[in-house]
Amino acid sequence: MDYKIDTGLVAEHNAKLQGDLDADYAALGGMLARRGQDIEQITTLAQTFAVALPSWGVGTGGTRFARFPGLGEPRNVQEKLDDCAVINQLTRATPAVSLHFPWDKPSDPSALRAQAAALGLHFDLVNSNTFQDQAGQAHTYKFGSLTANGAAAREQAVAHNIDCIELGRALGSKGLTVWVGDGANFPGQSNLRGALERYLDSMKSIYKALPDDWQVFIEHKLFEPAFYATTIADWGTSFACATELGPKAKCLVDLGHHAPNTNIEMIVARLAQFGKLGGFHFNDSKYGDDDLDSGSINPFQLFLVFNELADAAQREGAAFKPSYMLDQSHNVTDPIESLMSSASEVQRAFVQSALVNRLELAAHQESNDVLPAAQALKRAFRTDVSAILAMARARSGGAIDPVACYRTAGYRAKAAVARPAKAGASGSGIV
Ligand code: LRH
Numbered sequence: 001m002d003y004k005i006d007t008g009l010v011a012e013h014n015a016k017l018q019g020d021l022d023a024d025y026a027a028l029g030g031m032l033a034r035r036g037q038d039i040e041q042i043t044t045l046a047q048t049f050a051v052a053l054p055s056w057g058v059g060t061g062g063t064r065f066a067r068f069p070g071l072g073e074p075r076n077v078q079e080k081l082d083d084c085a086v087i088n089q090l091t092r093a094t095p096a097v098s099l100h101f102p103w104d105k106p107s108d109p110s111a112l113r114a115q116a117a118a119l120g121l122h123f124d125l126v127n128s129n130t131f132q133d134q135a136g137q138a139h140t141y142k143f144g145s146l147t148a149n150g151a152a153a154r155e156q157a158v159a160h161n162i163d164c165i166e167l168g169r170a171l172g173s174k175g176l177t178v179w180v181g182d183g184a185n186f187p188g189q190s191n192l193r194g195a196l197e198r199y200l201d202s203m204k205s206i207y208k209a210l211p212d213d214w215q216v217f218i219e220h221k222l223f224e225p226a227f228y229a230t231t232i233a234d235w236g237t238s239f240a241c242a243t244e245l246g247p248k249a250k251c252l253v254d255l256g257h258h259a260p261n262t263n264i265e266m267i268v269a270r271l272a273q274f275g276k277l278g279g280f281h282f283n284d285s286k287y288g289d290d291d292l293d294s295g296s297i298n299p300f301q302l303f304l305v306f307n308e309l310a311d312a313a314q315r316e317g318a319a320f321k322p323s324y325m326l327d328q329s330h331n332v333t334d335p336i337e338s339l340m341s342s343a344s345e346v347q348r349a350f351v352q353s354a355l356v357n358r359l360e361l362a363a364h365q366e367s368n369d370v371l372p373a374a375q376a377l378k379r380a381f382r383t384d385v386s387a388i389l390a391m392a393r394a395r396s397g398g399a400i401d402p403v404a405c406y407r408t409a410g411y412r413a414k415a416a417v418a419r420p421a422k423a424g425a426s427g428s429g430i431v
């Protein structure tokens with residue numbers, strides 16, 4: 001395995017922290033045992049958790065208004081993979097990468113696949129991009145891509161998605177996520193129903209190009225860049241389209257793509273109930289599509305989403321396997337640190353949801369005993385499972401404290417030397 005951080009350094013880091021961790025773990029284990037829960041079972045479960053990294057997340061994404069490039073930013077997809085490997089080496093929770101095309105289009109897909117394998121990584125869903133014009137493209141997406149009035153722009157957008165499938169196939173990916181910013185900025189700008197009809201028409205052509213073992217995920221977003229009417233604005237539209245397209249089409253929930261205070265866990269429950277929950281883009285937000293780090297604003301919401309996932313998993317067993325991906329943008333932190341922290345916050349919510357006593361919760365719900373039902377969730381949410389997360393990482397070969405270990409290793413400083421700054425490294429202005 002091509003480790004980017006010296007394994008001796010990780011071992012040394014862990015050795016220093018192991019004693020304290022053992023003590024914390026024993027205390028937490030004792031507390032959970034009094035609740036009838038076996039910490040070892042939970043730790044083993046935590047070790048199975050995985051969330052994919054967004055290739056676009058390892059560069060400084062910035063905001064809509066500016067980006068402040070950081071030192072040692074990856075300059076190409078190969079360097080992005082190297083950074084993803086660091087995140088996975090230290091967290092052991094991010095073995096897959098979700099690529100965005102054409103931002104991270106490899107010139108040699110099989111070489112990239114080999115590099116990923118050497119780094120202990122593989123490729124999750126690929127993402128198409130028809131939300132901005134690319135250099136040299138024949139038809140603009142200014143007035144829409146998959147929904148454009150002009151057939152030529154629509155066909156170009158469909159062809160790009162089919163190219164993404166082909167490229168993804170060569171990389172060993174098993175699905176495509178489609179997010180379009182198409183919509184209108186003025187009432188009257190476009191026929192609302194007509195736009196969705198054209199979207200479906202385009203998506204049917206993309207759907208036809210899916211290999212048998214592939215899925216396509218429809219990602220909805222309330223607004224931006226279309227500020228009056230976004231064609232795929234909500235989970236209802238996404239669900240209707242996925243249903244119309246067929247069994248290989250599912251819905252993707254990006255946590256940031258809803259109005260503030262939307263009950264996202266209920267959306268998750270609905271999509272799971274009707275077999276259309278494809279996956280997630282995890283991030284956090286306060287106002288809109290802020291792309292803040294997971295768990296940084298509303299960790300209780302994240303926990304409640306995982307509580308619904310735990311319910312669905314219990315009902316449906318191994319067949320229930322939504323894809324987990326991060327989708328965030330960094331302006332003021334080192335992206336590697338932020339992504340490590342987010343992966344562990346999503347893993348935390350997963351572990352906390354496993355602490356919910358589902359039998360007890362169901363009994364309280366059955367007898368309409370409201371307060372104990374709410375307390376059953378709060379008890380799990382309030383439990384500090386940090387020692388379980390750290391133990392899971394250590395046992396899987398990761399770092400007890402990934403950010404501290406990463407800083408000790410001086411990876412960014414070394415990258416700053418190896419990767420001299422280049423203006424405008426690839427990334428998006430609309431994430
Ligand atoms: C759109 C979005 C979508 C894109 C990514 C870069 O806001 O969430 O997932 O592909 O950002």
Ligand code: MN
Nearest residue numbers: 219254281327
């Ligand atoms: Mn997203």
Ligand code: MN
Nearest residue numbers: 254256289431
């Ligand atoms: Mn987004």
